[in-house]
Amino acid sequence: MLIKVLPTFLSLSLLTGVSYAAPAWTGADDQPTNPLACDASPADVASKPYDGGAAVDAPNRKGKTLKAVDIPKLVGIGYFTATSKGIAEAAKEMGTMDVKTDGPTKANIDDQITLIDNYTTSGVDGILYAANDPVAIAPILKKALAAGINVVGYDANSSPDSRQWFVNQAEFNGVAKSLIDTLSKEIGEDGAFAIVTSTFTTPNQARWIAEMSAYQAKCHPKMKWLETVEAQEDNILSFNQAKTLINKYGPDLKGIVGMTSVATPAAADAITQSGKCGSISVVGLATPNAMKPYFASGCVKSAILWNPVDLGYAAAYVLRATADGDLKPGSKSVKAGKLGELKVINGSEILLGAPFVFNKENASSFDF
Amino acid sequence: MASFAHIRSLTRHETILAMVVVFALVALSAQSDRFFTVANLLNQGRLMTEVGLVAVAMTFVIASGGIDLSVGSIMGLTAILIGVFWHNFGISLPVAAALAVGVGTLGGFVNGLIIARCGVPPLIATLGTLALYRGLAEGISQARSVGGYPDWFYLLGQGQINGLPTQLLVLFIFAITATIILSCTVWGRTVYAVGSNEIAARFSGLSVERSKLAIYTASGFAAAIAGVIFVSRVSTTRSDMGTGLELDAITAVVLGGTSIFGGKGTIVGTILGLILIQSLKNGLSLAGVRGDGTIVVIGAVLIVTILLSNIFSRDGFPEH
Structure with a gap:
């Protein structure tokens, strides 16, 4: 009796699960979301008081050469090579910053914490970081602040009170919004898609996925999300995961969204090798150099990113301005060399700008 | 005869290693004046505790002729369970931590069962549970991290007692206990006997199975305690915690002179191995060497130390 009834119960509970609850997509974080309007109208920016930390008893560094270290999530991938290049460029331009890049070889929280700890002990003036985990990195950054070191984050934030500024x-x-709008244009308002992300806990990716979920529900309610899969920031793993998705969902799958600069070209490669160009679209975050072959073959129409060189460049200028005392709690904007004035948002963040959509036409004018 | 014994003790692996450590400490202090300070050294002690706990237990495992690759995954599983028990089930934090340690220890016990009762080679058994426990950690956590623990919980990983990092005391107690067990008890002798010649040990009437069960359970327990300390140190739980920890621990143990074939090894050697690796990592970084350069040096030091030890050992040949 029980055995006969059980499957019915199971399928019932599955059905109710799907139809009533609006489950957050796997890989999304549990923070509140704030989807933008479906048209292009700008969001209102609520001003917020400064919520960053302060370097304790920092010496007056105005005009003096800063000894700084840049600690990205990991070294050896194109994206962070580009941010380091931007930082080095800005340092050279200013002439008053002596900066080197050192990061873990894997996106590992413990290795990154140990590195920051060592540089804090060695007595640098400034630390630039991109966090592998927003909470885990906080105690060690607070220790750096307590030692009078200026701390500025870029790319991946930590809890606000553990750093002075964050370049967003x-x-x-x-x-x-950019990702979902582009996707809906390519696969249609009722297309089904899957996501290849780094790991479910990586802060940026988790935040984007949460916002994508909210925006899709609001503006493109008929699109169907199938699954989110993890692929670290690993080329081969991303390729394999994309291949698995293609085989698993067959013709149902209309699009793959790559959440990392590694996953997007790997997914494009998987689709090219499976001969699915044209029937499955790829959109995602990617650097233009990695996407140029797929733009050329017509397999991918567009990719989305900001300029990581500019991101590093801005981070270096923000660190300089913080050390000089020009950027302080209450500041509304900061000068960042060739990028001009950058706006302060969300209390203690500096906004680089709007995301940029690369395509076949404009990709050739970028080299990173 | 006395002088002969004296010379032999000089050429013991631990003695050579101790000299290498002293040499490294002197060389690294010369490279950076921030290295040989009390604050820095104590801080390094804090950072090496998790690997240290696991390495101490791993000394038993390797001396018995086995290996435990699942320790990093057990650490990750324990970390996740603390968060889940406390945050999702609303169990009070000390009980949640104790339960999580219990599950981690159980993980080690399961390793022991598979190895001792079913006769699966330790490398294969723990390679399997390496994947199994990590998978459980990721599945249970649903990739959510849990933070916001009460302040007293951070005492273990971030606090200090009389100026000493709290967890360093834990490691100290752990290491002393392990030294006594390994060198002064029947139980410790059994570990060496099993590692030297399992069949001979069995025919000598030693309980090989029970000894193995205990060794792997202890290894799971040490990894679980390391998990609690790690959560307290970084104030959050993640399912990828402890990835690669097994290799760091095995490196320290082997550098410390424990034979990978079993039958030989001391806790003192393991601790010296740990200190050498940690001071190289820290000292080179302070001296301005980048992370990728540091791991090259550590690899080279491992090989050179083992070679030196083999050259100076009495017959001039490797132990096996």
């Missing part, structure tokens, strides 16, 4: 490449809801 693009607002999460803006990136989410």
